[in-house]
Amino acid sequence: MKSSILTFTASLLFSLAAANPGHGHGQPTFQQRCAHLAQTFHPDHKTQVLVAQFVPSGTNFTNPDNHPTCQSKPFTITLTDMCRLRLKVKTSHTSEVELEAWMPLDWNKKRYLVLGNGGLGGCIAYPDMGFTTWLGFATIAHNNGHLGDTAEPMLNNPGVVEDYVWRAVKTATQAGKKAVKHFYNTAIRKSYYMGCSSGGRQGLKAAQDFPEEFDGIVAGAPANDINNLWSISGHYYKLNGNPGDARYLSAAQWVAMRNEILRQCDGLDGVTDGVIEEPRTCKPRFEALMCGAGQTWASHQCLTATQVDTVRRLYEPYYGTDGKLLYPEFDPGAEVNSDVWGGEPPGAAEWWKYAIFNDPNWDFHTQFSLQMAMDMKNLDPYGISTWKPLAKLKQKGRKLLTYHGLQDGVINSGNSYRYYEYVSRTMGLTSTELDSFYRYFPIPGQSHCHSGAGNWYVGATSQVGRVLGAKNIPTEGGVLMSMVKWVEEGIAPETITGRNMNSQTGVQSSIKEHCKWPKKNKYLGGNPNLKESWGCTNP
Structure with missing residues (x-):
């Protein structure tokens, strides 16, 4: 009996120290606090810790989601020391969401980032997690309520459909925030979202229905009006x-x-x-x-x-x-x-x-x-059309940046123009008035979310994780860091920097500043591979 009491007391003291790393002598290390999250992190009865492990920089991290549709890039080389936490959260009696939180050793900016999904949405964006964690974000990604880029788990299961439409991203966001705050024992300074395609639609869903979760949302090639x-x-x-x-x-x-x-x-x-x-x-x-x-x-x-x-x-x-x-x-x-x-x-x-x-x-x-x-x-x-005005976003004082490649063979870029003008009309706001919370950037020569004949690399999801040597490419001017600058410094982007590059070698051949709609890119003369040769013209 005495031994059991001593064991319980030691465990309790360790848990308190892990939850309060800045207090007392001999507090647990980053690695120890990470490894013991299964014992220390219990936010509610719906949430289960599946994995808690320290992962050093340079680890060949193998994608644990072994569905064949999630194996296009089966491994990721981690770029920084981090704590990896995998959670399962019940969303209904027939559905659940699995998410990963990658929390870097160096979290001095206290930024939080949620990544979206693509296609039918059951694959976690591990390559993008690796890059954004290296940038210093505590990064969350999730399986959208089912495993694999397939709708098969939705058969006769409306709970999985609801997760796919909106609930998974909100659930993962909230669970991830609890985990990050618990692990670092400090508040999140700013919260961001970034996704493309289905992930772009998820971003618009957040902007329309629960913008309070994010200070800034980046939504690329959004798949709204999805039916x-x-x-x-x-x-x-x-x-x-x-x-x-x-x-x-x-x-x-x-x-x-x-x-x-x-x-x-x-x-x-x-x-x-x-x-x-x-x-x-x-x-x-x-x-x-x-x-x-x-x-x-x-x-x-x-x-x-x-x-x-x-x-x-x-x-x-x-x-x-x-x-x-x-x-x-x-x-x-x-x-x-x-x-x-x-x-x-x-x-x-x-x-x-x-x-x-x-x-x-x-x-x-x-x-x-x-x-x-x-x-x-x-x-x-469950509102999958994601076709509503941005009244809540404006009211909450949050920001939305959308972009769409004009060489997109999957989601016609006209849909993003159409949504922008719909928001303008329904809210009765001019482009100048929309600029305070909503900006849209067409990207000529960009294909669906990544690649293309033009200056397609804009530091976005599905780009940063797949480009060799991405660490050597400046992040300033890309969509994510432009959003950070807008939120944290109040400097709104007038252009987005695009680079034409070989994703396999990381070699850049040209650079261009893409203009904010309704302005358009205009060739001014000179070497077209230089950004100085381009400008923005009013409609």
């Missing part, structure tokens, strides 16, 4: 068809069409560089690639009239049976960055099968149609 986004991807697939169909274009033929579009539109901005600076001004004549009498693709690399009609319809806005816009048109120049010709769109098909119809045998080929798209547009489970 119509998935409908237009289905429309593209049905439009292009399958190999053997008369209307079908192969990957090589889409490349040829991209080259023809560049031939007609690349020089509109004064520079021939593979980038259409303002795709919305590009109105190509697709018939220029049409075969003449006796000509074929094999003989003349040309398209049939039926194939040209496929292309023409691709670049038209998608309208419903009532004549109202469902989704903006495809971005000229994004053809080879698209999955338009890549087969049945898996995200759309899985969402409809598992989250909407609860029928794994639902058949895309026979059941998707414009009428189905009309039926789907009004379905908004």
